[in-house]
Amino acid sequence: AQRVTQPEKLLSVFKGAPVELKCNYSYSGSPELFWYVQYSRQRLQLLLRHISRESIKGFTADLNKGETSFHLKKPFAQEEDSAMYYCALSGQGAGGSYIPTFGRGTSLIVHP
């Protein structure tokens, strides 16, 4: 069974402070990991994925297979980063499809 754990429901920081949103996963194979973001009154959308190894809006995430983690980081938080962040894992499910499993989400609030 695959599982994604986001231990923090809420993370509150001041503008300019570093941010780290934690994500741990459980999966027996080689997973593909993502971060999705939901800004206020907008639909959930992809922020970044492990396979692309890219930085989006200043955010990065490194897959640590030893610690089974995929933490999301940004060196200097901006007010517009305030949103709900979901970590997701794509693992093989029924019918051979890769099924996305999501964590419970972390609400990031960046204060001015």
Next chain:
Amino acid sequence: DVKVTQSSRYLVKRTGEKVFLECVQDMDHENMFWYRQDPGLGLRLIYFSYDVKMKEKGDIPEGYSVSREKKERFSLILESASTNQTSMYLCASTVDRGLGNTIYFGEGSWLTVV
């Protein structure tokens, strides 16, 4: 541009009513999903479909059914709505069964059961 459209954004239904939530995608995607989004619980998978007329149960299928008669359309059905089904429902799609595909979400349907 990629589009997943959920026709009903806000619904209020009575306990025991049959409820249909419709979702259409215009990207010719094979996979479609229905999730339920609740505060503190995140997104939980109800059902998914990887082809027309195919469906698979997710983590919380009880009380729900689905229909996929056409590739672009995936419907979620609550046969007899109950108050504990009050929630935000998200439809999503991916291009195919492969690993690492981006998930495209609809805007969500807020359902209140009274």
